[in-house]
Amino acid sequence: MPLAQATRDRLIAAGTTRIAAALIKHGLPQQALPGLRPLSPFQDALAGEAGKAIDACPAGGVLVVEGSTMSVPVALLARRRVAGVISDGPLRNGAEIAGAGLPAWHRPPGSPTWPQVEAGDVILADRDAVLVIPASLAEQVAEEAVEAQAYEEFVAEQVSAGGGVYGLHIPSGEHARRAFAAWRRMRGR
Secondary structure (H helix, E strand, O other): OOOOHHHHHHHHHHHHHHHHHHHHHOOOOOOEOOOOEEOOOOOOOEEEEEEOOHHHOOOOOEEEEOOOOEOOOHHHHHHOOOOEEEEOOOEOOHHHHHHOOOOEEEOOOOOOOOOOOOOOOEEEEOOOOEEEEOHHHHHHHHHHHHHHHHHHHHHHHHHHOOOOOOOOOOOOOHHHHHHHHHHHHHHOO
């Protein structure tokens, strides 16, 4: 099943730090692809389904290049509407890719190897990390991360207003649940 735009948007809004925390709760602590560096510090974050070949990469997907140092045909990627590229090696035409505005992450020589990426997994990449999310969990962890972000905003607002964190920092108390629910209703969230 293709990645829904709403899920893609929630993943990007939550960011890799919150999504990694949600994945840990699901028993997946090692979902980051180590050693990857963005081609440009100014590129956008991305979320999309992994494709292991250009002709199999869906529109909005992320091309996963494994096992070689290669040149990626930018014009073909643009025609297929690929959202970005990740590579386990250096990209020979990195300047061309960055110049085209295509978000890309690559691994310089000597960096640690990464876990297996399967076609259809969801790739989430931002300035902090690149994560592999099992497709079956993408929607659930996106929702959990959005909930965690809302709760963090609620607690920060309570503290800024002079309230203490007792009973709020761990959202298990009935008082915290009621206060959070009221806050959400007031914010329309």
